[in-house]
Amino acid sequence: MNILLLGSGGREHALSWKMVQSKFCTQLFIAPGNAGTAQYGTNVNISVNDFEAQKKCCLENNIAMVVVGPEDPLVKGVYDFYQQDEALKNIIVIGPSAYGAQLEGSKAFSKKFMQRHNIPTAAYAEFDATNFSAGKQYIAQHSLPIVLKADGLAAGKGVVICTTHDEALQVFEEMIVNKQFGDASSRVVIEQFLDGIEASVFVLTDGKEYKIIGHAKDYKRIGEGDTGLNTGGMGCVSPVPFVEGTFMQKAINRIIEPTINGLAKENINYHGFVFFGLINVNGEPFTIEYNCRLGDPETEVVMPLLKNDLVELFLATHHSELHKINITFDERTCATVVAVSGGYPGDYKKNIEITGLSNLKITQDSIVFHAGTKQVNESVVTNGGRVLAVTSFGENITDAVQKSKAVLEQIHFDGMYYRKDIGYEFEQ
Ligand code: AMP
Ligand code: GLY
Numbered sequence: 001m002n003i004l005l006l007g008s009g010g011r012e013h014a015l016s017w018k019m020v021q022s023k024f025c026t027q028l029f030i031a032p033g034n035a036g037t038a039q040y041g042t043n044v045n046i047s048v049n050d051f052e053a054q055k056k057c058c059l060e061n062n063i064a065m066v067v068v069g070p071e072d073p074l075v076k077g078v079y080d081f082y083q084q085d086e087a088l089k090n091i092i093v094i095g096p097s098a099y100g101a102q103l104e105g106s107k108a109f110s111k112k113f114m115q116r117h118n119i120p121t122a123a124y125a126e127f128d129a130t131n132f133s134a135g136k137q138y139i140a141q142h143s144l145p146i147v148l149k150a151d152g153l154a155a156g157k158g159v160v161i162c163t164t165h166d167e168a169l170q171v172f173e174e175m176i177v178n179k180q181f182g183d184a185s186s187r188v189v190i191e192q193f194l195d196g197i198e199a200s201v202f203v204l205t206d207g208k209e210y211k212i213i214g215h216a217k218d219y220k221r222i223g224e225g226d227t228g229l230n231t232g233g234m235g236c237v238s239p240v241p242f243v244e245g246t247f248m249q250k251a252i253n254r255i256i257e258p259t260i261n262g263l264a265k266e267n268i269n270y271h272g273f274v275f276f277g278l279i280n281v282n283g284e285p286f287t288i289e290y291n292c293r294l295g296d297p298e299t300e301v302v303m304p305l306l307k308n309d310l311v312e313l314f315l316a317t318h319h320s321e322l323h324k325i326n327i328t329f330d331e332r333t334c335a336t337v338v339a340v341s342g343g344y345p346g347d348y349k350k351n352i353e354i355t356g357l358s359n360l361k362i363t364q365d366s367i368v369f370h371a372g373t374k375q376v377n378e379s380v381v382t383n384g385g386r387v388l389a390v391t392s393f394g395e396n397i398t399d400a401v402q403k404s405k406a407v408l409e410q411i412h413f414d415g416m417y418y419r420k421d422i423g424y425e426f427e428q
Contacts, residue, residue, distance in 0.1 A: 001024055002061055004058060004061070005037070006054070006078070007048060008032050010036075010296050010388075011296035012033065012037055013037050014369050016028060016037045017303065019040075019310055021310075029044050031046040031047070032048075035373040035374055035380045036368075036369060036371075049076055054078075055085065065314060069293065069294070071105070072153065074098070074101040074272075092318045094317065096270040096271065097270065099269065100269055103290040104289070104291045104292040105152060108187055110290050113266075118258065119287055120287060121286055122147065123192040124190060124191040128187045129176055132176055135190065139168045140169075144162075144163060145161050146193065148175065149188065149189040150180070150184045150187075196282070197279070201276040202216075202294060202302055203274045207263045207269060209323055211322050211325060212252075213306055213308075214329070215239065215240060216237065217237050218295065219235045222234065232345075234297075234337075234422065235335065236295075237400070246283070247280060247283065255276060272292065274291075300336040300391045304391055304393065305329050333394050335391070336369070336404065337401060337408060338387075338389045339390070339408055339413075339418040340386050340417055341382055341416075342416070348415070349382075349415065351381045351382065351383070353379050354379075354413040360407060360410050360411070368407065372384015388408075397427070398428045405418075405420060
């Protein structure tokens with residue numbers, strides 16, 4: 001079948017890499033894609049949110065399946081658009097309905113969902129302009145630190161961890177009164193701070209059954225030793241030593257199954273991924289967040305470790321046949337190290353030539369995934385903050401990270417930076 005993948009990051013390069021290995025994939029189209037996805041299919045210059053242009057592309061290219069990478073089109077209703085269109089309704093869309101995507105698109109929705117299903121998460125309250133003064137009182141009495149979250153999507157910037165009451169009051173006012181994130185911050189969730197190490201688990205579900213397709217630990221801070229500003233993710237490792245075993249079993253029993261059962265009980269139309277953002281508080285799993293998609297750069301380690309045919313998994317999801325699938329994983333360890341543009345996550349330049357890609361000395365253990373790149377004539381140039389994610393298999397985390405760094409040493413673009421300490425706490 002012909003497949004259209006929406007997105008343009010490292011996640012989409014990893015999904016393309018995996019999908020073209022499927023016996024069910026005839027031709028792959030990526031909208032809009034990057035210089036890496038172009039190696040596996042046809043990039044089409046269509047935005048992930050331009051559903052009408054996607055419709056034209058689907059009809060022209062006999063697309064039978066659409067796989068949605070990022071959250072934005074899901075929250076904006078891409079699934080529902082295809083379902084409601086006479087010409088598109090038979091296309092299989094991998095991604096939840098707009099209603100289901102609120103698990104990520106509205107913090108207030110996801111917190112209420114967790115409460116209804118007794119899923120462990122931080123204690124919270126929600127406020128908007130109508131109960132703004134009650135919110136200020138709530139903050140004044142809250143223990144420190146306090147976590148403030150804009151309800152809606154805020155490009156990864158909507159969560160602020162405040163260490164003083166004054167700062168929390170300022171952020172609260174900035175979000176609600178000054179509409180810092182527009183409508184996304186007209187409602188704010190105020191949450192108890194949970195202290196622990198985070199990891200994420202990825203599930204594919206049809207809203208009734210589910211399969212765990214992988215897990216990972218992301219390194220979010222720009223600086224080594226987890227210092228400096230938050231980013232989209234500077235690197236990942238999988239499997240994560242503390243997740244395997246008891247912690248995962250607790251997460252399945254207390255969080256993953258109650259979530260899927262909750263989707264089923266509430267009849268929520270959900271055929272896609274759930275990203276469980278978990279935190280380990282003294283050995284006990286709590287839910288920090290849900291995302292309605294795969295993570296980036298988590299996908300760059302999850303896809304290489306997953307042995308199954310991914311398109312077969314998507315078909316099983318669509319046909320409610322996930323119970324027929326046996327998931328198997330590569331037994332090795334995987335790590336990815338992300339190279340970013342100078343200045344990221346602040347301002348950075350684009351269109352900088354990347355050299356070294358065409359004559360890499362690379363073994364079968366490493367894969368160079370493109371994130372923010374673009375082909376311009378014969379050159380590949382930077383086109384985003386996160387530029388490349390180099391994934392490697394290894395005997396252990398240290399070995400895998402070492403191999404990725406050896407590949408990155410051969411690549412250059414002005415301002416290029418990557419963390420050399422991914423996986424540092426698991427060093428062997
Ligand atoms: P979210 O968008 O909800 O994932 O939040 C972004 C990041 O903020 C998370 O990955 C955590 O590192 C941090 N965070 C969110 N909520 C909490 C919390 N209740 N306690 C501690 N850290 C949190
Ligand atoms: N790496 C975190 C995310 O994809 O949200």
